[in-house]
Amino acid sequence: MVADGAAIFLLDHDHVLFLSPAAHPDAAAIQAQATQTMAGLGPVMAERILPVTATGTLVDRSFLILPRCEPLAGGRLRRLIQTPKVAAAILGWLRQLVGATVADGAADDRAETEEFRRSLRALVDMHDLPESLRADAERLDTDITAGTLRPRHVPMHGDLWRNNIMVRPGSGELVVIDWAGGTAAGYAIYDLIRFHQSFNLSSDRLRRELLWYQEALGGGALGLAMIRVHLLGALGHYANRLGEFPRDRFVALARDCYGAVDSALAALARG
Structure with a gap:
């Protein structure tokens, strides 16, 4: 059981x-x-x-x-040994998923654009979220409406944490399980930040990953805005689908994810 x-x-x-x-x-x-x-x-x-x-x-x-399959290694020492291999494989895979989508160009589907906007508006309307998060969501919604940002959906697992990554016996191949919350119309940053939090990766590692995403999603200021729109889009996606998930837990999750990415982007901006 x-x-x-x-x-x-x-x-x-x-x-x-x-x-x-x-x-x-x-x-x-x-x-x-x-x-x-x-x-x-x-x-x-x-x-x-x-x-x-x-x-x-x-x-x-x-x-x-x-x-x-077998779960990832238990025990502090075995985890320390295994985590670099897991991080390299899974983070590389997430990059490939984003790269394949970016190669298709900017969004030209009105329904796709409207789904991003619905997700962002859900955060704007959730008044127990941090004001800075809600202000970011409102600004990005305005940019999408004006055509300044044209984000594309990216396939997303939605719950990419340690217990959902397994090892195939013999080959040692890493696989991801529990796809019930997965979607083709997902967002590029959410799986990255949840993986980062679950594996307690360093702030420097997160900054390096976000630097790659910045370039992949448009470079410069556009890339930074795309990182924010994907993270907040994902959070809004779940805000619209809370179901039985407690609202206070979602607010805490959103605050943690937003804070981690915001701090990393501020560090990137400082050079």
């Missing part, structure tokens, strides 16, 4: 079965569909996604079968 009431069974040496919790009998089916949809976005995305071996229903609860 795992935290949400689901159950994971070892079927044999090579496969596991994920059984939905009784309270959410369609959870595994949703997970399977989301995983297959995200893997279908192209080879760069698919290289970090486990193939779904089978799906079905057991006692009115959906299940899916996946190749067996």
Whole structure:
């Protein structure tokens, strides 16, 4: 049993079965569909996604079968040894996803532009967020409306933290699991900052990554604005979909993400 009431069974040496919790009998089916949809976005995305071996229903609860993987190393020393390899692989993969989108050019889809604006407006209207964050969101919304910024969506996992990164036995290949919250219409910075926070990477490492994103997203002041619009767009995306997620926890999460990126960008601006 795992935290949400689901159950994971070892079927044999090579496969596991994920059984939905009784309270959410369609959870595994949703997970399977989301995983297959995200893997279908192209080879760069698919290289970090486990193939779904089978799906079905057991006692009115959906299940899916996946190749067996192992969690990342536990213990402080083993984590210190493993983290640089994990960071290089996953951060490089996130760069590839952004690079593939940037190569397609600026957004020319009105629906895409309007989705960015809806996300930013959700933050402007959330008055318990920091005023600086809300002011940034309002300014960026104005820039998008004026055509100064034309951001593109980027595929996003949405919950890229340590427990969702696994190792395939034998090959040592890193894969990302739990794609139920993934979306093709995602944002470029959110997975980066969540990964940075989960692995407690250095501020200098975050600045180096953001410098790459600045150049990839347009360079100079445009690149810096694009970093902000992607981060705040992601936060607004989740603000519009809180569901059962406690509002106070979301506000704390938004404050932490915004503060980390804002501090890193201020350091970049100082040179």
